[in-house]
Amino acid sequence: MKARLKRCEGWVISSVFTKKKEPVSLLRYWTTRYLLTLAVGLLIVGAVSAYWIKYAAVEKQIEVTRLFAEEVADRVVDDEGNILVGDKLHQVLDNRRRFMGVDRNLVLFIKNSEGEVIYRRPGILPPVLEKTLPSLLERADTDDTIRQASGDTLYVIKENLEYNDNRIGKVILLFPETDIKIGREQLQYLVIMLVSLGILGWAVIYFHSRRLSEPIQQVVLSARKIVEGNYDVAITQPIQEREIHELVYTFKEMADRLRQLESMRTELLAGVTHELKTPVTSISGLVQAINDEVVSGAEQKEFLEICLRETKRLQKMVEDLLDFNSFAVGAITVHKEEQDISKLVREIASQWRIVQDLEIISFAVVIPEKSVTVFVDPVRVQQILTNLLNNARQAIGKAQADGSIELVLYETESDVRMDVKDNGHGIPAEEQPLVFERFFRGSNKKDKVRGLGLGLSYSRMMAKALGGDLMLRHSSERGSVFTLILPKRG
Template sequence: MSNNPRRSLLYYWSIRYFIVLLVSIVIASSAIIFLIYWDAKTKQRHGLEQTVRDVVAEAAERDGKLPQGAELGRLLDRHARENGLWDRSFVFVFDREWSLSEQFPSYAPFEAEGLIERLPPAAAGSVEIAELQSDENRLPYLAAVSPIRNAAGTTGYVAYLVQKETVLKTTPLEHRVLRFSIVAVAFIIGWGVLFLLTRRLLKPIQEAADAAKQIVAGNYRVDIDNSHDEREIHELMVSFKEMAERLEHLESLRNQLFLGVTHELKTPIASISGLIQAVKDEVVSEEEAKEFLEMSLKETGRLQKMVEDLLDFNRFAANSVTVTHRPVDLLAELNETVVRWKQAQERTSVQPTVETAGEGETWEVLTDPVRLEQIMINLLNNARDAMEEGGSILIRLHAEPSQYRIEVQDTGEGIPAEEQREIFQSFYRGEKKRTRTYGLGIGLPFSRLIAGSLGGDLALSRSGPEGTLFTLTIPAIHPLPKD
């Protein structure tokens, strides 16, 4: 096992949620800044283009000239405000030969001669925009150039310069503080929400962990809330509750097995010990001594049978027993099994009979006759134990297209309804069997395991005051015909 200390889910996922949230905020903030910059840039270019067109229109109305002095300043300010340009601007008016005719204001970051070399060529009716770096290494400028045209043609050119828009320049300090505050508040709220969600997720897991500790301590009656809205958590709680109930049931079966084995082994051992002790002390006659030894051998056989049953059941439960299939005549095999079973019985009043339901073409099938006999012996023994005196057992064989069906019907008192669901549980014994007959409670579970290994099944079809009916199915696998 690793010696690294395990962290709680609250810490483990909160840190990861924090990283996800932080990365998301950084990405979102970067995207917002980019969009703000792109929007400002687009609006500035659009406003610059429209302002140049307005100025060109003013110049065209005045034969390629613009007003002088303060009037020109007011004209430029009006067009700039209408088109969303608030920074200081510079206007150059050139004649048709690119000689400077007007400039406003008188001071500009570019000399006219140098500016002409940097300006892009302006086609008729178009506006060309270029980015220019000033000689003073300040922020770059955007220059828009458009020709002045009238009916006679191009009379000159207008160059309109404005400092390039940037996020840092156009966003005041208070706006940056506001955005930072919004991000901080969003971060705190997001962290709180994630913390609460993680705690909500942690609660049922902690509940399951506490229940597991109770189970380890031997308390299987745990109280688990399975009313959660989340599907996965609900399924976890339901499954955990079912597991606890199953473990409680298995623990009860283990106790029953321990008590049953202790009781069933103690009785014959005590009987054998008493009988042998009587013979040893010579308190019985010679004939009685022989009878006592015979009884001791019989009790020894009972002990041996119980041990063999336990070993066989364990091997089948672990799938460590191989089944050998060979051709078997079912009808003949059932008749022989009944004969051998009757010969081993002390009570001769129980009379089993075998009959067929309809006439099948053949009763030959590939199966394991030894395992089939084990199932039938268990069913016959159960039927015998269900009847006080007398009674009958009917074994009916049915042939179906895909399987053979063997029904074992007795005329006993039946199995109580509350016990019918438990009879195939390992080591389970009904109330009456615990007081009337010996056994370990593995006959029916063992028989069902064998039936499954043969490819079939064993089921309780019905049970009531008129008797009990068990049904054994075997796949109808016929041997290949001989050449």
């Protein structure tokens, strides 16, 4: 029981840690993250701006106080070099202080040349300043700021009293940092600016994310339709972004391709069923007739020969399927060796001519006199060319009296090429992109020639395994040209 409980606890814990977070929408994901980033950025900007406003206010207060100190220095020294500190001095200075906007908590001292305080602005000083006044004045002679024990900071402004370039005293002004006021309008402007930027930034990223997510959402909805078996994807919204445009229209092309493949799969199922059913039905009927002794003698032998031909045809179809599947998964290998391609093509053409009824068809082989050596598998080359020649023969048909097939061998700088030309009925333009698809059978072949539609697809796979390619160069009502390309060195 305890062991079972431990296992349950372990399962619960592992489930908690391995549980994945549910994905969120693109709009919500990027809007939330941008909003958080924007908020952090605006907080930093706000902090830096507030610091700068305060710094500017301090600098302004210091500058105004310095001007006031200069004003005091000019007023307390007469034309004979005497320092005037009469009873009415503080009234004059207060008037000037209010006119210049200097803070009311300003502490003013005037010293003579011996360093004695001969004037102090009337008023009651805070007890802390009164107690430490001597030391403050001593420090004020050398420092621009004074840090008090309470943590407050005093700014010091000094201005010498001079007469005939001789220093006869000093004016000292002290004012606390806490009395420097930041204008309410400045803070209001800052708050309004930051809030406006936040709303604007959020609106911009929201609408842009929404616009970005719309085509992706269309792709998601279309993908769900494809999962349900509906391949009709209609995406008509114009898209400016190149990457999103490529994603959407590549997906649309994929959907079109899947629709084609699904149509081909349906046709394949019907075609393979029909092609395999026909010989089986024929064999079954003929064997039943022989078994019931409906026929005898020469007719019975003829029925057996027909059964044998149909059996071989059925066997060939099954072998084609097996060979194609084996080659598709790489189970069939190629054995390359040096070959005189001119000699090989001539032998293949000769063998094919022997087994064909070419009474009404002209067959020409054009091979250069120069010997060309290539590194190929001769068996695979023969399979490819034989299939192309058979297709050319089928394209001409039996009723065409002026039919012609031409096999042309030539070389380029990097490869050797073989063209198989015919003057048959050609391939319709809409079917040409599909001729190398597995199990595809053109409209001209479906009702005339039995088969599974694997010949050209199988041939192209063999050509690629040899390092070359097989392509349809041209096709029209006047005929078709297929080209086999083989590298000179494999």
